[in-house]
Amino acid sequence: MKNTINIKALQGIFLLILFTVTIGCKRDNNYPGHAYFNDMAYSQAFETYSSSPIFSDSIVMMLPVEGTVPRGEIPYQYTKTFDDQQKAGAELINPAELNKENLQRGKVQYDIFCAMCHGERGNGDGHLYTNKLFPVQPTSLTGDYVQNKPDGEIYHVITLGSLSGLMGAHGSLIKPGDRWKIVSYLRNEFVVK
Numbered sequence: 001m002k003n004t005i006n007i008k009a010l011q012g013i014f015l016l017i018l019f020t021v022t023i024g025c026k027r028d029n030n031y032p033g034h035a036y037f038n039d040m041a042y043s044q045a046f047e048t049y050s051s052s053p054i055f056s057d058s059i060v061m062m063l064p065v066e067g068t069v070p071r072g073e074i075p076y077q078y079t080k081t082f083d084d085q086q087k088a089g090a091e092l093i094n095p096a097e098l099n100k101e102n103l104q105r106g107k108v109q110y111d112i113f114c115a116m117c118h119g120e121r122g123n124g125d126g127h128l129y130t131n132k133l134f135p136v137q138p139t140s141l142t143g144d145y146v147q148n149k150p151d152g153e154i155y156h157v158i159t160l161g162s163l164s165g166l167m168g169a170h171g172s173l174i175k176p177g178d179r180w181k182i183v184s185y186l187r188n189e190f191v192v193k
């Protein structure tokens with residue numbers, strides 16, 4: 001007799017658990033069930049691609065105001081013209097301190113972004129050229145032509161590419177600080193002074 005009651009009680013508890021578990025589930029995947037914190041389960045924000053009753057064009061994803069730049073980013077004020085390249089050379093000053101750490105950083109970035117064309121030692125003999133994958137010989141960075149250019153002009157070429165367009169712009173690939181360190185590197189490590 002005693003045993004029967006226990007089993008019934010257990011059955012009861014089991015059914016109660018089953019009921020509690022299943023009541024929390026729904027077929028709709030977007031419905032998270034009963035929520036203790038409603039405002040966290042159901043976002044008050046508009047979905048990215050939904051329409052907005054607030055803005056006149058009803059687009060939720062508004063474009064940033066014209067002229068907006070990312071925090072910490074300074075827009076580059078020169079354009080890809082001969083005059084601006086000269087101007088950049090005359091006006092820009094390399095802010096990178098000349099030390100071992102910065103030269104090392106310059107080397108790492110040079111090896112990633114320039115060496116395949118200009119060669120590991122800057123002689124214009126990178127593997128893309130020697131393997132005939134790049135059709136024109138990249139300028140030697142050790143020769144007088146580049147070494148006589150002011151730092152700002154080399155920085156300008158890295159940022160916007162060469163005037164002929166044979167070398168592409170690297171401004172979106174390399175951070176400004178790193179571009180200057182590359183300039184320091186190819187100035188100080190390629191040429192025995």
Ligand code: HEC
Binds near residue numbers: 114134136137141154
């Ligand atoms: C895809 C191959 C390629 C890559 C990558 C490349 N260059 Fe060049 N670079 C060239 C070629 C080709 C020229 C010659 C362009 C010309 O005469 O217009 C050139 C020219 C230059 C010049 C001389 C520009 C001038 O005014 O005549 C400099 C300085 C230079 N590159 C530096 C760099 C640096 C620094 C990097 C790495 C950030 C780099 N290049 C990456 C191919 C490349």
